[in-house]
Amino acid sequence: MADVEAVILVGGLGTRLRPLTLSAPKPMLPTAGVPFLTHLIARIAAAGIEHVVLGTSYRAEVFEQHFGDGSALGARLDYIVEAEALGTGGGIRNVAPVLGADTILVFNGDNLIGVDLLAMVETHRRAQADVTLCLQRVPDPRAFGCVSTDEAGRVTAFLEKDPNPVTDQINAGLYAFRREVIDSIPTGRPVSVERETFPGLLAAGATVVGHLNTGYWRDFGTPADFVTGSADLVRGIAPSPAVAVPGEQLLLAGARVAPSADVRGGSTVGRGAVVEAGALVDGSVLFDGARVAEGAVVVRSAVGADAVVGPGTVLEDVVVGDRARLGARLELRGGARVWPDVTLPDGSIRFSTDA
Known part of the structure; x- marks a missing residue:
């Protein structure tokens, strides 16, 4: 060559x-x-x-x-x-x-x-x-x-x-x-x-x-495709010399995952990001500094840098922009997008389409 x-x-x-x-x-x-x-x-x-x-x-x-x-x-x-x-x-x-x-x-x-x-x-x-x-x-x-x-x-x-x-x-x-x-x-x-x-x-x-x-x-x-591709790389399904050891999770420097939290499906937890007790992160990408609070569920989603997912909130197929703040007990599904620096209050908001 x-x-x-x-x-x-x-x-x-x-x-x-x-x-x-x-x-x-x-x-x-x-x-x-x-x-x-x-x-x-x-x-x-x-x-x-x-x-x-x-x-x-x-x-x-x-x-x-x-x-x-x-x-x-x-x-x-x-x-x-x-x-x-x-x-x-x-x-x-x-x-x-x-x-x-x-x-x-x-x-x-x-x-x-x-x-x-x-x-x-x-x-x-x-x-x-x-x-x-x-x-x-x-x-x-x-x-x-x-x-x-x-x-x-x-x-x-x-x-x-x-x-x-x-x-x-x-x-x-x-x-x-x-x-x-x-x-x-x-x-x-x-x-x-x-x-x-x-x-x-x-x-x-x-x-x-x-x-x-x-x-x-x-x-x-x-x-x-971005979220799925990242998970495929982490798990070794997609080939890359830049992935040292394939596995079900990739924790970057300074990432913290509580013992009772579940991070799987090829998820990446970025530098300094936090996954708190009882939370589930499955097939997702957490950017640097993101925080997933206690009992939250993040599935097939991307959470931007320094964004916060509130306690008990559920994200499925969602994109959360940098520095966004999501309150407790929200449900966002099916292509919803939260833009940077947006704050969503607790409880009452449920998105089921791109928003």
Whole structure:
């Protein structure tokens, strides 16, 4: 893999993950104890790829402040900032000046994927492809870009979010590009690889092939996927060199869990966070400094930094923003979101939908 470089697109606003992304870009959200992007960079480095370029935009400075030159993860990092939103294709073209390899792997920065990167590169080279798309089979492909292939694995159609999909194969958000294809992407305007570059290559008769991933894959676009993905990493279901010892819980430095509390399901308890007596935290993420009070129940939920979940309160599939204060005996379920610095009184509030 010495002649392969990697590009990670991390410029999105992460609006579907608000309020968590009000304080940090989506790829920097704490996931199994470290920023999500750590897991991706560590997997790339473990595959033998040394040079990784981050295409940034929203809060671009945060990435370099945290990762520096990348040496701590075994990589050499470059940072290229988009002055304005350029789309996926424009973002890839924007980083071209710092690329030197013939084969470029491009990752969407919000996908957790367990594909064998070497095997994908071998597929790309064996087919002498212009672009190779990593594909994933999913039960309901309607929310994703569907990709049809023939018996030889060549892509025959790329249908972005088709309400009547003809295949269960979707675009998994990872591509291998021949360098010349990247150089052919127009500059100076937004370009979508999904809607413009890939269909244009097919129409021009280029060699576009698919590589089917049979391992783990999850798009971290929604709070439910973020929480589930973090739990999967903690438990070792999702692969990551950044997770030392998989288990049912991950307690970070200074976290305190009462002896009678129950923390399970791949939950992460952040630095200085507290889980008090009789509380249950199951398949959830508690950010640094969060507190779950006595007898509270937190299931498949994210509780932001320094937020407080009051005694006896029940959270199921809920996002609580930083510094929010939830009173006692509340019930919040089914996608409810509490924004930062909000205080909810005791007892009478019950949310059952996104709020």
